[in-house]
Amino acid sequence: MKKVKFAVALGAAFIVLILLQMLLVPKYMLHSQEGALIGEYYDNAGSNDVIFIGDCEVYENFSPITLWEKYGITSYIRGSAQQTIWQSYYLLEETLRYETPKVVVFNVLSMKYDTPESTGSQSRREAYNRMTLDTMRWSSSKWNAIRASMTQEEKEKEALLTYIFPILRYHDRWSRLTREDLTYWFGRDTVSHNGYLMQAGIKPFQAAFQEPPLADYSFGENSWNYLEKMRCLCEKRGVQLVLIKAPSLSPVWWEQWDAQIEEYAKQHNLLYINMLDHQREIGLDWTTDTYDAGLHLNVYGAEKASAWLGKLLADKCHVPDRRDDETLAAAWSEKAARYYEQKRRLENEKN
Amino acid sequence: MKKISLAALALWIIACLWGCGASDAPSKQDGFAFTYNAVQITPGAQAEAALEALGKPKSYTEEPSCAFDGMDKTYYYGSFYLSTYPLEGKDYVLRIWLADDSVATAEGIRIGSGQGEVEKAYGAACFNGSNAFVSTKGDTRLTVILEDGAVTTILYEAIVQ
Numbered sequence: 001m002k003k004v005k006f007a008v009a010l011g012a013a014f015i016v017l018i019l020l021q022m023l024l025v026p027k028y029m030l031h032s033q034e035g036a037l038i039g040e041y042y043d044n045a046g047s048n049d050v051i052f053i054g055d056c057e058v059y060e061n062f063s064p065i066t067l068w069e070k071y072g073i074t075s076y077i078r079g080s081a082q083q084t085i086w087q088s089y090y091l092l093e094e095t096l097r098y099e100t101p102k103v104v105v106f107n108v109l110s111m112k113y114d115t116p117e118s119t120g121s122q123s124r125r126e127a128y129n130r131m132t133l134d135t136m137r138w139s140s141s142k143w144n145a146i147r148a149s150m151t152q153e154e155k156e157k158e159a160l161l162t163y164i165f166p167i168l169r170y171h172d173r174w175s176r177l178t179r180e181d182l183t184y185w186f187g188r189d190t191v192s193h194n195g196y197l198m199q200a201g202i203k204p205f206q207a208a209f210q211e212p213p214l215a216d217y218s219f220g221e222n223s224w225n226y227l228e229k230m231r232c233l234c235e236k237r238g239v240q241l242v243l244i245k246a247p248s249l250s251p252v253w254w255e256q257w258d259a260q261i262e263e264y265a266k267q268h269n270l271l272y273i274n275m276l277d278h279q280r281e282i283g284l285d286w287t288t289d290t291y292d293a294g295l296h297l298n299v300y301g302a303e304k305a306s307a308w309l310g311k312l313l314a315d316k317c318h319v320p321d322r323r324d325d326e327t328l329a330a331a332w333s334e335k336a337a338r339y340y341e342q343k344r345r346l347e348n349e350k351n
Numbered sequence: 352m353k354k355i356s357l358a359a360l361a362l363w364i365i366a367c368l369w370g371c372g373a374s375d376a377p378s379k380q381d382g383f384a385f386t387y388n389a390v391q392i393t394p395g396a397q398a399e400a401a402l403e404a405l406g407k408p409k410s411y412t413e414e415p416s417c418a419f420d421g422m423d424k425t426y427y428y429g430s431f432y433l434s435t436y437p438l439e440g441k442d443y444v445l446r447i448w449l450a451d452d453s454v455a456t457a458e459g460i461r462i463g464s465g466q467g468e469v470e471k472a473y474g475a476a477c478f479n480g481s482n483a484f485v486s487t488k489g490d491t492r493l494t495v496i497l498e499d500g501a502v503t504t505i506l507y508e509a510i511v512q
Contacts, residue, residue: 056417120436210432213504215483292414
């Protein structure tokens, strides 16, 4: 009888801990919605012909709805804030457990970061890590992604355990809980449109962003290693890897970086598209198509960029038009309705 | 024994909830600093006082960071750019980038200085073997880039932890 009581007490304590953890972790519903993106994939996995992988330059600059409506391309964006290339690799590895797309589009900006420390402040890096890793489902890919992503400071603090039990990381949020935490304690809304985070504001580009020259433009060994791993994984799984540089004006994409990617693509017979070179063809107008003065596109710019890239994916990569598939058409019609509803709402808020 | 286990578990939960986060404040160590019109600007230091002393910039740009509040800001003062980054509601000096030869480092190096002068000022050991002298002091870094034997870029940066 005592053993039963003990087991019940232990079980109850465990449930309390789980409930506390659910309450204390950030929800990313009203603020920093980027943190919700990775976890939203799992309900949409399985029928995507194109998977985008990368940082904010994918989840802000491309609209899967436009790809569907214009070309019948099914796609999902596995993007997250300041996603590093090692995270991209493990997200790709994980994605390929759920589906085998025809094309993976990888945005190459993250090649500039060779180590977690090279991305800037370690505390901010850790916060970015959480946004990508916390909502990933458990698998060897997540485990390896955590190990590759931890900053030196996290390693010194032996923070691995905090990724397994996030309550150890977020316990001190108890004094900063908000209504958002209570509202989304037991369930979250969907914030993205197949990984696309919509912005409808307009803040025109005004002046060229000034960044000082670099002492060394060579990408680091670690970055090259993960790009090569991505290429080999795609090759092994029969997936075409397409490298892009999305059309964002900042951070600066140096021509020396561009040349290195171009050379790599040439060596391995990959398609590499620097969309900054095609701004006119895309039809980008930096007075209306960006919500933050040129760093990212707003929905109007994202629709233009997607329309342009979609044609290329259909023509050059032979991604099929699925609009004749009734099941898919019905599912995408629902997604489109939600998309246009949000677009209208954001436009009304703006006016 | 079981009561002790449960008590230990309860204590652990309380400990978890009671703990406090680590401070993100930049460390304050001596480092490189750039001085302009008697205003000392130190990478990693709070920017407010320097910005006030420097007065109105010739131009200003700002960039939001992905997912976080606050802006990375760049102020242009004609002969140099000063960039800041936000942390806990305050702006800190990220970088000072000298733009013309009207300003110089404390050691007298300016745009156009020769490799020999840079070597004399900072030591040959700082040369990266190809085109730049990179020297760190405390939580700051000074980078001097040369092209065709002459300095083209001088950059003070905070090493952000």
